[in-house]
Amino acid sequence: MTKCIGCGAILQNEDINKEGYVQDLTKNLCERCFRIRHYNDYKFIDKDNEYYLNIIKQIEKTNDLVILVTDFLNLESLNELNIKNPVLLVLAKRDLIPRHLDENKLLNSIKTELNIVDKVIVCSKNNYNLDLLYEKINKYKKSNKVYVVGYTNAGKSTLINKLIKDYSENNREITTSILPSTTLDLIDVKINDNLNIIDTPGLLDEGSIILDANSDLLNKILPKKELKPSVIQVKVDQTIIIDNLFRIDAKKGTNLIFYISNDLKLERIYKPTNKLENLKCHNLNVPENGDIVIKGLGFIKSTNNTKIKLYIDKNVKVSVRN
Numbered sequence: 001m002t003k004c005i006g007c008g009a010i011l012q013n014e015d016i017n018k019e020g021y022v023q024d025l026t027k028n029l030c031e032r033c034f035r036i037r038h039y040n041d042y043k044f045i046d047k048d049n050e051y052y053l054n055i056i057k058q059i060e061k062t063n064d065l066v067i068l069v070t071d072f073l074n075l076e077s078l079n080e081l082n083i084k085n086p087v088l089l090v091l092a093k094r095d096l097i098p099r100h101l102d103e104n105k106l107l108n109s110i111k112t113e114l115n116i117v118d119k120v121i122v123c124s125k126n127n128y129n130l131d132l133l134y135e136k137i138n139k140y141k142k143s144n145k146v147y148v149v150g151y152t153n154a155g156k157s158t159l160i161n162k163l164i165k166d167y168s169e170n171n172r173e174i175t176t177s178i179l180p181s182t183t184l185d186l187i188d189v190k191i192n193d194n195l196n197i198i199d200t201p202g203l204l205d206e207g208s209i210i211l212d213a214n215s216d217l218l219n220k221i222l223p224k225k226e227l228k229p230s231v232i233q234v235k236v237d238q239t240i241i242i243d244n245l246f247r248i249d250a251k252k253g254t255n256l257i258f259y260i261s262n263d264l265k266l267e268r269i270y271k272p273t274n275k276l277e278n279l280k281c282h283n284l285n286v287p288e289n290g291d292i293v294i295k296g297l298g299f300i301k302s303t304n305n306t307k308i309k310l311y312i313d314k315n316v317k318v319s320v321r322n
Contacts (some may be wrong), residue, residue, distance in 0.1 A: 005172050006033030008185035008199070052203050055186065056149065059200070060084045065141045067197075068114070069150035069159060072097045073223075073259065073298045076319065077151055077205050078112045085147075086117045088140055090133065092155035094123035096223045098259075124155060124162040134167055138195065145196050152202035153210060153222060153296075160189065160199050167191050207317025208296030209245070221245070221297055223261040230258040230266055234306075239269040246294065246316075247276040249309035260298035280314040283307070293319045 002011045005028045009020035020030050059066065066085040070078060071093045078089075091097075091107065107119045117140050122129040137146055150156040164170050168191040187199040204211060210218060220243070232240065233255050240248045240256070243264040250256060258266065269275070286292060286306050291299040294310075295317040302308070310318055 002028065003185065003187070004028065004030040004033055005187070006030065006037070008187040008201070010185070052201050055200055056081075056083060056203075059147050059149070062143075062145065062147075064143055065117075065137070065146045067137065067146060067148045069148060069154045069156040071154055072106075072227075074151065074154065074205070074208075074296065075110055076293050076321065077208075077295070078110070078114065081114065081149075081203075083114055083149065085115070086140060086142070087114045088136055089114075089116050089119040090159070091119065091121045092124065092159055094121050094128050095125055095225065096227055097121070098227050098229060122159065124159045127162070127166070130162060130166060134163070141195065144194055145198060147198045147200060149200050150202060151205040151208070153218075154202065156202060157199060160197055163191065163197060164189055205296060207315070209294065209313070209316045210296040212313070212315060220263045221261050223263075225262075227259055227298075228262050230260075230262075232256045232258070232266070232268065236270065239273055239275070241267040241269065241275055244276065245297070246310060246312035247279070248300070248311075251306050251308075254302050254304035254306045257301040257303070258298070259301070260294075276311045279311040282310045282312070282318045284310060284318070284320055286320055287322060289322075291321050293321055295319075 002025070003009065004011055004020055007030065009030055011020045011022050011025060011030060012018065013022055013025050015021060019032065021032070022030050060083065063085055066083055066087050067090055068078070068083065068087045069090045069092050071091065089110065103121050107121065110119065118136050120129055120133050120136060122133050148156055148160055161173055164172065170190060172189065185201065189197050189199065191197055209221065213221065234250045234252050236252050238250055240250060242260070245264070248256070284292060284307070286302045286308055288305045289301065289303060291301050292308060292310065293299045294312065312318060
């Protein structure tokens, strides 16, 4: 039984429509991974979250260290994970975080019931804090095996590829893509005689806007460079439309600060409109300096206590946090 080195699927040459298909069983990369890497031709594999959560349950039995990878825009989802293992929390994609934010303050603000042994901010693209992360992995690991867990698009497989390149003599590469369900099963990568890093399939973050998004939309809503927060002074009641994805009806007397991809267009409307009223409406009471969190997209901070109406697709989860 041989696994694809790119996605972890068991290689087979019997059914072209099933995961792990390859014409020649002497190859070590399935055709799906080959086409993603060379043609950006993505084939979706339908697996529900129960499949991925069962993998987490298997990891729990080991008590090994778990590297939990997330990013600045998706911190709320950590509270939905039920991992019993010791956790090294990695905030990836430092290059996307606004430079003015204090790293220590940001890390200290992350509240979760998980067994966090340490936290670190990294950037795989420019090797930022990779040496520090590697030191922490070796410090906290319980055995030679360390599991890497994260939601889809957290930057998990990209980080592993960087660790392989920087700290091992291994020349393999895990397949990466902006679309969900790229990694399909556990992928065991030997870094050295004392450390194996095990990639896991990206968890499907239920209620995230990215789950129903096509590649064109994902390219727009997933930031590719440092976020430049957009500030809107709400001096009169108005409607704000964000790229026809969602609508906010805002009351005067506050500032709204948008921490979302700068590729998304913001449109302000000062008169009654029926745009996007067919979407689900959320009536939100937002406290002073509170955030409206839109799963998979980002968040909007309100400088003052205010009431907001937010219209968005019914499958996307919206919440308010202090």
